[in-house]
Amino acid sequence: MTEEQKAPDVRQLGLEPSDRDGHTLEELSDYLEAGRLPVDPSIEGSPGCQLALDALERLQGLGGQLIEADAAARPEVDDSWVDRILSGIALDARAGRRIPFDESDPSVDFGITEGAVRGLIRSAENAVPGIMVGRSTLDGDVTVVGEPIRIAIEVNAIYGESIPTAVARLRAEIAERLHRQTDLTVTSIDVTVRDIQRISSAAEETS
Amino acid sequence: MSTTALPGLAERIEAAVLATAGVRNVYRAGSLVSNIVGEGAVAIGISRSDEALVAVRTDDDGVEVEASLGVEYSANALELLRDVRAAIDKVLADDGLGPVEIALTIAYVHPREASSD
Amino acid sequence: MAGERFRSALEQADDRIVAGRAMDGDVAAFAVLVRRYTPMMRAYTQRMLNASADVDDIVQETFVTAWQRFSELEDPAKVKSWLMRIVSRKAVDRIRALRPMLDVDDMEQAAPSHSAPARVVEARAGIEALGAALQELPAAQRECWVLREMGGYSYDEIASELDISVSTARGLLARARKFMIVRMEAWR
Numbered sequence: 001m002t003e004e005q006k007a008p009d010v011r012q013l014g015l016e017p018s019d020r021d022g023h024t025l026e027e028l029s030d031y032l033e034a035g036r037l038p039v040d041p042s043i044e045g046s047p048g049c050q051l052a053l054d055a056l057e058r059l060q061g062l063g064g065q066l067i068e069a070d071a072a073a074r075p076e077v078d079d080s081w082v083d084r085i086l087s088g089i090a091l092d093a094r095a096g097r098r099i100p101f102d103e104s105d106p107s108v109d110f111g112i113t114e115g116a117v118r119g120l121i122r123s124a125e126n127a128v129p130g131i132m133v134g135r136s137t138l139d140g141d142v143t144v145v146g147e148p149i150r151i152a153i154e155v156n157a158i159y160g161e162s163i164p165t166a167v168a169r170l171r172a173e174i175a176e177r178l179h180r181q182t183d184l185t186v187t188s189i190d191v192t193v194r195d196i197q198r199i200s201s202a203a204e205e206t207s
Numbered sequence: 208m209s210t211t212a213l214p215g216l217a218e219r220i221e222a223a224v225l226a227t228a229g230v231r232n233v234y235r236a237g238s239l240v241s242n243i244v245g246e247g248a249v250a251i252g253i254s255r256s257d258e259a260l261v262a263v264r265t266d267d268d269g270v271e272v273e274a275s276l277g278v279e280y281s282a283n284a285l286e287l288l289r290d291v292r293a294a295i296d297k298v299l300a301d302d303g304l305g306p307v308e309i310a311l312t313i314a315y316v317h318p319r320e321a322s323s324d
Numbered sequence: 325m326a327g328e329r330f331r332s333a334l335e336q337a338d339d340r341i342v343a344g345r346a347m348d349g350d351v352a353a354f355a356v357l358v359r360r361y362t363p364m365m366r367a368y369t370q371r372m373l374n375a376s377a378d379v380d381d382i383v384q385e386t387f388v389t390a391w392q393r394f395s396e397l398e399d400p401a402k403v404k405s406w407l408m409r410i411v412s413r414k415a416v417d418r419i420r421a422l423r424p425m426l427d428v429d430d431m432e433q434a435a436p437s438h439s440a441p442a443r444v445v446e447a448r449a450g451i452e453a454l455g456a457a458l459q460e461l462p463a464a465q466r467e468c469w470v471l472r473e474m475g476g477y478s479y480d481e482i483a484s485e486l487d488i489s490v491s492t493a494r495g496l497l498a499r500a501r502k503f504m505i506v507r508m509e510a511w512r
Contacts, residue, residue: 024498025498025501025502026494026495026497026498029497029498029501055505055509056501056505058450059454059501059504059505059508060473062450062451062454063454063469063473063474064473065451066371066451066454066455066458066473066474067364067367067368067371067474068364069451069455070364070367070368070370070371070455071363071364071366071367072363074363074366074367077358077359077362077363081358081362081380082355082358082359084384085355085358085384085387085388086351086354086355086358088384088387088388089354089387089388089391089392090391090392092314093391093392094347094348094349094391094394095314095349096349098312101284101285101288102285103285103288103289107306107307107308107309108292108308108309108310108311109308109309109310109311110285110288110310110311110312111310111311111312111313112284112312112313112316113312113313113314115314115315115348115349116313116314116315116316118348118349118350119315119316119318119348119349119350120316122345122348122350123280123316123318123319123320126318126319126320127319127320132333132334132337132341133341133345134337134340134341134342134344134345134400135340135341135343135344135345135347135348135400136344136348154340154341154344155341156337156338156341158333177280177319180280180281180282180283180284181280181281181284181313181316182284183285194340194341195338195340195341197333197336197337197338197341198336199332199333199336
């Protein structure tokens with residue numbers, strides 16, 4: 001049995017200049033990327049150009065999928081990789097400003113980092129099942145004792161829990177933790193609910 | 208550059224700090240390192256056998272001590288820091304050193320619920 | 325266990341929340357980002373370099389840089405494209421360190437011959453064909469194509485990254501596309 005190897009007929013793809021009625025491949029690429037607008041009658045009216053555009057479009061479509069396909073084909077990321085990354089970063093890079101305590105003795109200087117305070121704010125969610133805390137900001141000059149500070153927090157609400165109740169509880173938890181662990185003068189705690197999140201937990205999956 | 212007036216002074220201060228109720232970690236000033244320990248990422252202090260974690264400087268005016276701490280969640284952090292200060296004072300008094308300036312920074316507060324997990 | 329459930333919740337949280345926490349110093353959230361985007365970053369880097377040796381180093385350096393420079397991320401929801409830009413820059417830096425000058429011969433490379441020796445033509449799925457064709461591209465054309473189609477860079481940005489003119493970038497991209505179309509048609 002013979003196999004007939006047919007070289008692809010490139011002319012059928014509209015890739016040779018003579019097929020494209022004077023339009024370059026670059027031109028057609030740009031035309032495609034512009035969403036074929038504004039409509040160019042000379043391009044749209046040329047069969048060679050149409051073929052080339054079809055081929056370019058197929059290529060572009062696949063191109064967008066390639067990275068997903070590549071990523072999906074890769075092995076899972078394991079703990080040793082995450083460890084490798086984490087051991088290479090300096091955590092105090094995110095420590096932020098130093099927040100002083102209100103201690104009058106001049107021979108001591110007591111403080112807490114902004115990073116530690118944000119950690120405190122995040123930990124408040126442990127007491128509030130319906131909330132996951134995202135980014136938090138301390139507005140105001142925290143380096144000066146007594147300066148009024150406004151706390152702004154972005155959160156996701158967990159599907160199924162009452163949002164107003166959860167938010168109120170979160171505020172109370174944060175206020176208490178900050179009161180105990182810092183000397184910040186907190187004037188307000190603004191909570192913005194960004195999204196509702198569904199969580200599948202092991203408990204749900206096995207029930 | 209930190210120097211110690213007496214050999215092992217920084218280490219003894221560090222031990223006294225760690226022995227204070229409510230203190231869990233002493234970090235080398237300026238660096239926190241994290242590793243995945245068990246189920247979650249926990250901030251731990253790096254410890255080097257050749258270098259103390261507490262910074263101690265001595266000059267003509269006296270002694271300066273500086274430390275970065277990881278603490279338990281407590282009823283009052285300021286009181287905790289005062290306790291640490293008292294512990295440091297005692298070590299220095301035992302050595303006949305003074306006056307002393309102490310700078311303490313809380314770099315991490317272990318979550319209140321951490322022990323219940 | 326509360327810890328397990330929470331960890332699962334964090335892993336399922338959207339980029340805005342996870343990156344927001346990571347920017348604030350939450351190491352667990354940063355670890356979620358590492359797990360979430362390492363495969364994509366590795367894939368992209370491999371395609372740019374067409375080699376696997378330096379990939380993990382580049383991805384690691386990217387995460388270290390991201391941690392240091394988190395304050396430059398204005399919108400945590402955009403952390404994915406932010407990370408991809410950083411890794412792309414580092415991949416190009418690596419390429420340029422190894423090859424300071426663009427190889428002019430690359431630009432003159434002919435498209436695949438139509439008279440290839442007779443052989444069994446395998447039918448290949450589109451993505452596989454694309455991936456294989458990409459590996460055959462000369463370096464400069466491949467880099468342009470990856471920056472454009474996988475990185476979403478504009479022509480100006482490609483020109484800037486590779487230190488070439490915009491018209492050179494256009495030309496390289498057109499050649500790359502032509503090569504790939506012909507190659508992939510040959511496999512249909």
